[in-house]
Amino acid sequence: MIFPPPLGPKARLAVISPAGRSKSGLLEKGIRFLAAWGLEIYLPQETPCRYLAARDQERAGQLARCWGNFDVLWASRGGYGCLRLLPFLDEILASPRRPFWVIGFSDISILLNYVYHRFGMITLHAPVISSLYETSICALGALKNCLFRRAKIRLQGKTLHPGEARGPLLGGNLTSLVSLVGTPWFPDLEGKILFLEEINEDLYRVDRLLTQLYLTGVFEKIKGLLLGDFDRIKTHELQEIVSEYFRGPTLAEIPVGHGVHNYPLLIGADTYLLAGKEGGFLEQKSPL
Numbered sequence: 354m355i356f357p358p359p360l361g362p363k364a365r366l367a368v369i370s371p372a373g374r375s376k377s378g379l380l381e382k383g384i385r386f387l388a389a390w391g392l393e394i395y396l397p398q399e400t401p402c403r404y405l406a407a408r409d410q411e412r413a414g415q416l417a418r419c420w421g422n423f424d425v426l427w428a429s430r431g432g433y434g435c436l437r438l439l440p441f442l443d444e445i446l447a448s449p450r451r452p453f454w455v456i457g458f459s460d461i462s463i464l465l466n467y468v469y470h471r472f473g474m475i476t477l478h479a480p481v482i483s484s485l486y487e488t489s490i491c492a493l494g495a496l497k498n499c500l501f502r503r504a505k506i507r508l509q510g511k512t513l514h515p516g517e518a519r520g521p522l523l524g525g526n527l528t529s530l531v532s533l534v535g536t537p538w539f540p541d542l543e544g545k546i547l548f549l550e551e552i553n554e555d556l557y558r559v560d561r562l563l564t565q566l567y568l569t570g571v572f573e574k575i576k577g578l579l580l581g582d583f584d585r586i587k588t589h590e591l592q593e594i595v596s597e598y599f600r601g602p603t604l605a606e607i608p609v610g611h612g613v614h615n616y617p618l619l620i621g622a623d624t625y626l627l628a629g630k631e632g633g634f635l636e637q638k639s640p641l
Contacts, residue, residue: 355474356639357452360500366392366427367419370399370406372460373432375483380429383482405434413441421449430483431459439538457481462525466540469621479617489613496617504639508616510604512628513592518577518602522624524548531562534569543574546624550581550610560594567598577602577626582610602628
């Protein structure tokens with residue numbers, strides 16, 4: 354487990370676009386926000402291709418050029434596209450000389466899990482740059498503390514099944530994770546705590562995705578389950594489906610995902626999960 358160090362004054366940040374094409378207005382607002390944190394920002398130009406920020410080779414090449422040369426690689430937005438890059442990344446990315454932060458969520462969670470599994474480097478599940486202005490002040494404060502100080506995260510949730518567990522945390526967007534099933538890049542979830550979130554999906558579609566994970570044997574391997582923001586799906590509806598497949602320690606309503614309360618989570622970091630009768634929490638922290 355390789356933990357990136359806290360950022361110092363004038364830390365260098367590269368905006369990456371491994372997935373969808375960015376929305377210029379929101380991206381510009383996010384960049385101004387991060388510049389106020391004292392970050393030096395490098396913004397490469399996008400060459401949009403359909404709904405992607407650029408062609409696959411170009412997006413992979415952009416990531417390779419930034420790889421290991423900045424203190425932070427922060428995704429401009431999610432969307433779709435990281436799945437298409439994985440075959441290229443196996444060939445062009447080498448073990449970094451020093452650890453650095455890779456940040457994003459949604460489709461970017463594919464990249465976050467990939468970086469942890471291949472290089473053992475902790476990554477940060479947090480708002481993309483284009484969504485910073487849509488994120489609550491409290492979540493942004495937690496994100497800044499995570500980057501500039503010793504990372505310490507404690508988030509509360511609602512208990513669906515009681516118990517406690519400890520292990521590395523993996524996961525992210527449910528649809529993105531399921532898209533890896535059957536590929537060489539599906540993460541090893543043995544002994545892990547799994548985090549899931551989703552947006553704009555009807556209940557039956559979430560049921561289908563969770564059922565697919567169940568049929569792959571995922572819920573027999575994990576130690577605990579964390580459920581973040583599921584948009585328009587009510588917790589009791591989600592509980593009914595999840596309870597069919599996993600009866601271990603489970604917390605729901607974690608303030609992480611596509612809502613305004615998108616708090617940071619450390620992908621790959623040791624995580625303690627406590628689900629008590631009156632509610633529970635998860636806790637992560639960086640080494641001393």
